[in-house]
Amino acid sequence: MVRSFEIKVPCSSANIGPGYDVLGIGLSMYLTIDCTIDSANIDSISYNNNCIIEYTKDSEGYESVPLEADKNLITKTALYVLRCNNIRSFPTGTKLTINNPIPLGRGLGSSGAAVVAGVMLGSEVGQLDFDKQRMLDFCLMIERHPDNISAAMMGGFVGSFLRDLSPAEVERREIPLSEVFSDLSSGGEDTGLSPPLPPQDIGRHLKYQWNEKIKCVAIIPNFEVSTADSRGVLPKAYTTNDVVFNLQRLSILTTALTLDPPNPDLIYPAMQDRLHQPYRKTLIPGLPQILQSVTPKTHKGLLGICLSGAGPTILALATENFDDIAAEIINEFKKKNIECDWKLLTLADDGATIIRK
Numbered sequence: 176m177v178r179s180f181e182i183k184v185p186c187s188s189a190n191i192g193p194g195y196d197v198l199g200i201g202l203s204m205y206l207t208i209d210c211t212i213d214s215a216n217i218d219s220i221s222y223n224n225n226c227i228i229e230y231t232k233d234s235e236g237y238e239s240v241p242l243e244a245d246k247n248l249i250t251k252t253a254l255y256v257l258r259c260n261n262i263r264s265f266p267t268g269t270k271l272t273i274n275n276p277i278p279l280g281r282g283l284g285s286s287g288a289a290v291v292a293g294v295m296l297g298s299e300v301g302q303l304d305f306d307k308q309r310m311l312d313f314c315l316m317i318e319r320h321p322d323n324i325s326a327a328m329m330g331g332f333v334g335s336f337l338r339d340l341s342p343a344e345v346e347r348r349e350i351p352l353s354e355v356f357s358d359l360s361s362g363g364e365d366t367g368l369s370p371p372l373p374p375q376d377i378g379r380h381l382k383y384q385w386n387e388k389i390k391c392v393a394i395i396p397n398f399e400v401s402t403a404d405s406r407g408v409l410p411k412a413y414t415t416n417d418v419v420f421n422l423q424r425l426s427i428l429t430t431a432l433t434l435d436p437p438n439p440d441l442i443y444p445a446m447q448d449r450l451h452q453p454y455r456k457t458l459i460p461g462l463p464q465i466l467q468s469v470t471p472k473t474h475k476g477l478l479g480i481c482l483s484g485a486g487p488t489i490l491a492l493a494t495e496n497f498d499d500i501a502a503e504i505i506n507e508f509k510k511k512n513i514e515c516d517w518k519l520l521t522l523a524d525d526g527a528t529i530i531r532k
């Protein structure tokens with residue numbers, strides 16, 4: 176029997192200024208996976224975990240991402256889901272063709288999209304029939320901040336938090352990621368152990384309205400900043416003043432982005448941040464100047480500007496004048512000898528989808 180389906184997951188921009196680890200927007204650039212399962216394919220027994228992976232030539236990471244099922248982030252995640260449910264490997268004859276336009280390590284949620292796609296893949300090939308809420312639990316065992324994951328899975332403009340866990344649940348969640356993936360990291364050798372099932376409903380989320388006149392200009396520098404490094408430069412504690420500064424802006428921003436007409440005098444100051452952007456300037460040359468390079472006064476149509484996720488991409492929200500806004504920011508990066516690409520993106524409201532063929 177042959178089964179086939181397509182998984183499609185949007186990229187995402189997290190934080191949106193004051194919403195560190197809280198806000199995310201699913202955006203119109205999609206990771207896709209075409210999956211065919213042909214159980215009559217005898218050759219597939221020699222595939223890694225019964226699975227063969229190829230990336231389209233135009234994919235980001237075409238030459239660097241691992242193609243072994245127990246090493247690639249998407250399939251490793253799917254194997255984690257399967258093994259949690261006592262299924263040791265992919266069904267015989269699984270073939271994946273992956274197209275990934277999301278640049279890696281740039282702040283557009285490439286790993287979030289890969290994890291969401293992997294969990295969906297595991298649920299589908301294992302015929303586990305998880306709903307999105309349950310799939311979020313598996314995602315949050317792997318990527319442990321909910322902003323990119325929730326936006327990529329649910330789509331649109333999303334706020335999320337991790338709920339308090341009971342001591343027994345904490346134990347399961349506190350297991351180091353190396354152990355969650357333990358029997359996958361031993362070169363494909365299957366130890367037969369099943370990882371612990373994630374606690375139920377780890378993440379809570381809410382989709383906000385969004386004024387569709389607001390578009391997202393993403394200016395993408397040509398260098399990577401890993402999320403781990405970008406989190407590593409943040410302080411362990413903050414002053415009350417800085418926390419209150421962000422909370423006040425967050426409370427305004429989530430509604431300001433729904434109002435019509437969008438009000439730059441409200442949105443621009445509400446997108447200021449004191450929890451992550453000031454510290455990340457050590458990894459992104461010229462960041463403070465770049466964030467000040469466009470304002471609603473200098474550029475008609477500009478509503479607000481921030482670092483996208485862990486960076487180095489810059490996200491500008493605007494209603495018009497997109498080319499000029501992008502050109503100004505690209506010019507600022509050029510002063511630091513950094514070349515950029517840019518994209519005009521819109522909200523991906525559906526989030527992650529699966530189409531069975």
Ligand SMILES: Nc1ncnc2c1ncn2[C@@H]1O[C@H](COP(=O)(O)OP(=O)(O)OP(=O)(O)O)[C@@H](O)[C@H]1O
Binds near residue numbers: 240249280282403484
């Ligand atoms: N489609 C993919 N296939 C395989 N591996 C991927 C894929 N997408 C991302 N990855 C892995 O995730 C890494 C990037 O993750 P990282 O969290 O550092 O950045 P990001 O998710 O792009 O940015 P941010 O979290 O700030 O939005 C890549 O270097 C690669 O190892």
Ligand SMILES: N[C@@H](CCO)C(=O)O
Binds near residue numbers: 196451
């Ligand atoms: N909230 C996360 C997003 C990147 O994954 C961060 O800023 O580190």
